[in-house]
Amino acid sequence: VAVFGAGGVGLAALQAARIAGASRIVAVDVSPRKEELARRAGATDYVVASENTAREIRALTDKQGVDVAIECVGRATTIRTAWESTRRGGRTTVVGIGGKDQQVTFNALELFHWGRTLSGCVYGNSDPARDLPVLAAHVREGRLDLGALVTERITLDGIPAAFDNMIAGRGGRALVVF
Known part of the structure; x- marks a missing residue:
């Protein structure tokens, strides 16, 4: 399993992969500072996002790619990288909420050749x-x-700083306590 984004949702997805019994769990994030958080949540490997992320994940999986990629960011480039990190016949699930301007493209041949499944997920598609x-x-x-998902407890006054931390890629989830 590869989980893209080590924020609150990504950390929960890492724990879910561990609970489900995944043998290798790769966490991917733009911030090297999130590695310890990701490993505590269940990551066996950590990759700092770059142009080579899909190649690095394939190297970790005997050049096959992961069975399941979970994208928790909502950016076109991250969705595309998650897709490219998934093995033939594997599944890529987009959990991150992207904007209308985030366009992802695929060509018809690669859809046929890889046979991967791409799906969205709303609230875990839960019952x-x-x-x-x-x-x-x-x-x-x-x-x-x-x-373990909560990396800081804040008051209502701390919300702007919590958004700054989120944008800067620091921490997991801020919990508002009042």
Whole structure:
């Protein structure tokens, strides 16, 4: 599994990959400072995003690519890189919310040749009646650590600084406490 973006959503996806039993979990982020957070969430490997990210991921997976890529950023270049990091017949899921200006293109031959599946995901495509009890059990039994997603606790006055941190690629999730 490769998870693109090591913010709050990406850290949760890393934990989910670990819980699901993925043998290799590659975290990708633009910030080298997020490596320790990603590894604590379950990443076995960490790649700092660059023009060579897909090639680096393929090198980590015997040149095959990952079975599943989860894009948590919502940028066209990240979606494209996640797609290119996925093995033939694998699945790329876009969780990140991009703008209308974020256009991703594919040619007809590569769609045929790679046979990958590309899909979007809204709120984990969950069924709350089925999935919330399972998530709660993971939390109770210590497999899903929600506290690890929170890297700072702030008051309402701290919201602007939390957005600055998010834009600068620092930390995971800020929790507003009042």
